[in-house]
Amino acid sequence: MRYRQELILFLAIIASMSFQSCISPAPHTKPHHKVRIKQMKFVPDSITVNIGDSITFINKDVVSHDVTEEKSKKWTSKTLKRGETWSMIASEDVNYFCSLHVIMKGKIRIK
């Protein structure tokens, strides 16, 4: 009898937890954007995101590149070899470029 009561209590707790997880909103995850670097271009070369969104640059090209803030070079990724990635958090409108191949340019715009 006692074990039966304990089992019922245990099952009730489990059921309650399951119910809670169904109705509670999932923890908020920031959207994640990807920019591929290929054929000497940033693809897409312009993205519009929210403040705090994460942006990952992936080098899929045959040569190394970097991602550098264009106006005053206040931030830069390290040199990214083929296959390497670099992530940043969007905080403001910014133009960037590849300092190794100065004609390669891109933009981040905040919604």
Added chain:
Amino acid sequence: MKKNQLKRKLRNVILILSLSLPITMLAQESPKLTDPEIAHVGVTANKIDIGYAEIAIKMSSNKDIITFAETMKRDHEGVIKQAVDLVTKLGVTPKENNVSSSMLKDAEEMKKKLKSKKGEDFDKSYINNEVAYHKAVIAAIRDILVPQSNNQELKDFLNAILPALETHLKHAEMVQEKVN
């Protein structure tokens, strides 16, 4: 002033023609190149530009020239590594041939000319050479090496490096405008 401009233009034309000759040999003589020979031509073209870049890094004091040359050295070394990985995977041994031998011979002449120059004269010669060289190599890859290649992966690799070469050309032209 006009006489000097004319002299400069004529010098540039002669430079472009002398550089393009080994590459245009491909079109005029049109021996059918095998894949091992195409691989050797490709690697040679990259090695030649690395050689020019190393001279520029040593001899120039112009920031734009040095930055450009460092990019050429880095990029062409990277391309050679990937080319070697590819031919290893395909079991292809790059084979020396008349075209690549002629390219190397002419490159040695060009290197001697570059080393004989100084200051702004060197900078102009180097970057003018880079513009002409990249134009010639792009044309050779697009019009001769890719069509003649039998292996699809080799074709794809050659096509994949074309955008890099075109960007190099645009960068070279940008620097050429500043320097000239």
